[in-house]
Amino acid sequence: MRHQEKAVVVFSGGQDSTTCLFWALQRFAEVETVTFNYGQRHALELECAAAIAKELGVKQHVLDMGLLNQLAPNALTRSDIEIEAKDGELPTTFVDGRNLLFLSFAAILAKGIGARHIVTGVCETDFSGYPDCRDIFVKSLNVTLNLSMDYEFVIDTPLMWLDKAQTWQLADELGAFEFVRHKTLTCYNGVIADGCGHCPACELRHRGLQQYLARRVV
Numbered sequence: 001m002r003h004q005e006k007a008v009v010v011f012s013g014g015q016d017s018t019t020c021l022f023w024a025l026q027r028f029a030e031v032e033t034v035t036f037n038y039g040q041r042h043a044l045e046l047e048c049a050a051a052i053a054k055e056l057g058v059k060q061h062v063l064d065m066g067l068l069n070q071l072a073p074n075a076l077t078r079s080d081i082e083i084e085a086k087d088g089e090l091p092t093t094f095v096d097g098r099n100l101l102f103l104s105f106a107a108i109l110a111k112g113i114g115a116r117h118i119v120t121g122v123c124e125t126d127f128s129g130y131p132d133c134r135d136i137f138v139k140s141l142n143v144t145l146n147l148s149m150d151y152e153f154v155i156d157t158p159l160m161w162l163d164k165a166q167t168w169q170l171a172d173e174l175g176a177f178e179f180v181r182h183k184t185l186t187c188y189n190g191v192i193a194d195g196c197g198h199c200p201a202c203e204l205r206h207r208g209l210q211q212y213l214a215r216r217v218v
């Protein structure tokens with residue numbers, strides 16, 4: 001049964017957040033999305049998110065977070081920085097506090113439109129060292145947000161303990177497997193659906209997909 005409540009989904013147009021969007025649509029009476037424009041390498045990422053929101057008939061709020069790039073130039077926004085992940089180091093796509101900021105702005109927006117739930121696709125399982133994607137951080141921020149705005153937010157993290165294969169499975173259970181596979185953008189090189197095949201994001205997505213397909217019963 002659907003909660004008679006409103007949710008805001010932090011939405012980038014990628015596999016994870018699109019799966020979260022379908023999850024929220026099944027669960028909540030009203031769903032809106034918030035997308036952050038922080039000068040992504042590929043404007044296509046924003047176009048992709050807008051197209052998905054439009055197709056699903058979901059309102060999308062786009063917030064300008066260009067200041068993030070001003071504070072922390074990184075490989076997600078600067079084409080002159082290589083995307084790489086060395087053992088034992090944070091990948092060059094890392095931006096300190098990004099999730100902290102995104103969730104805080106999402107909360108301000110959520111309260112403004114009367115939504116209690118904030119849905120985010122952060123995940124500790126594929127933990128690549130981002131401290132603000134950890135479950136303990138999200139729980140801590142939830143308390144802080146509630147205190148800061150005197151409001152009972154609930155931050156939902158449906159993917160927190162899933163690996164990439166299980167995230168594909170969840171999309172499938174939500175009836176969204178083909179949609180997520182063909183219409184989302186995860187690739188760092190801006191190639192939609194199955195992607196370029198060789199960047200770190202594609203490798204992760206592809207490995208999970210193959211694992212899931214190997215056990216999928218059609």
Ligand SMILES: [Zn+2]
Nearest residue numbers: 187196199202
């Ligand atoms: Zn790629």
